[in-house]
């Protein structure tokens with residue numbers, strides 16, 4: 001994770017992290033030695049090729065891909081290069097909806113799914129878990145905020161003890177009452193990458209741009225108009241069920257897709 005530019009602890013004990021300003025897209029052409037493709041923007045197809053290769057390599061070494069992997073065994077699964085240096089080819093997957101943030105599928109296979117999530121200004125997810133998966137989040141457009149949560153009190157201890165003793169995932173049964181509290185806020189800008197799994201925290205994500213801030217990007221010559229925030233999510237293995245932590249009651253849902261391959265479903 002990049003060094004935070006600002007790190008403070010508020011009166012309520014919540015850690016607030018504001019990462020260093022992201023490098024603009026045009027950086028690719030000026031710092032070629034530090035970027036892939038000799039300074040040329042990375043295509044999303046190349047990212048997919050690299051990800052497929054990384055996961056095959058992990059499996060070839062006998063690693064089972066899930067959130068119990070050691071960090072050394074999944075550090076190659078990296079969306080940072082694409083996030084900091086791309087030509088905007090994610091825009092063809094970026095469909096928005098006025099009512100709710102939406103998940104647009106780029107690719108799903110047995111190892112991972114790559115999803116472009118589009119958030120109109122003010123759209124925020126509920127607090128949720130990530131099953132047994134890794135979750136990487138890369139900001140492609142807009143100003144985003146991630147709020148991490150921990151379970152409060154004896155429930156937190158019980159969940160941790162159960163997970164350690166049985167290998168069970170750290171997710172409570174549907175219908176149980178769980179109190180969570182925010183412990184960390186990550187302000188994220190274009191190019192920032194976050195990582196989370198169930199052993200670390202629960203979280204919610206949202207676009208905190210105000211509607212007045214939404215306008216065509218200054219450097220846009222592709223016809224792309226900023227409508228809010230766009231994030232690239234890499235889940236591994238693909239997430240088939242998500243627990244929602246709401247009003248002290250846990251519910252479960254199966255996440256769907258708003259589009260696949262840029263085509264509305």
Ligand SMILES: [Fe+2]
Nearest residue numbers: 128130135203
């Ligand atoms: Fe998430």
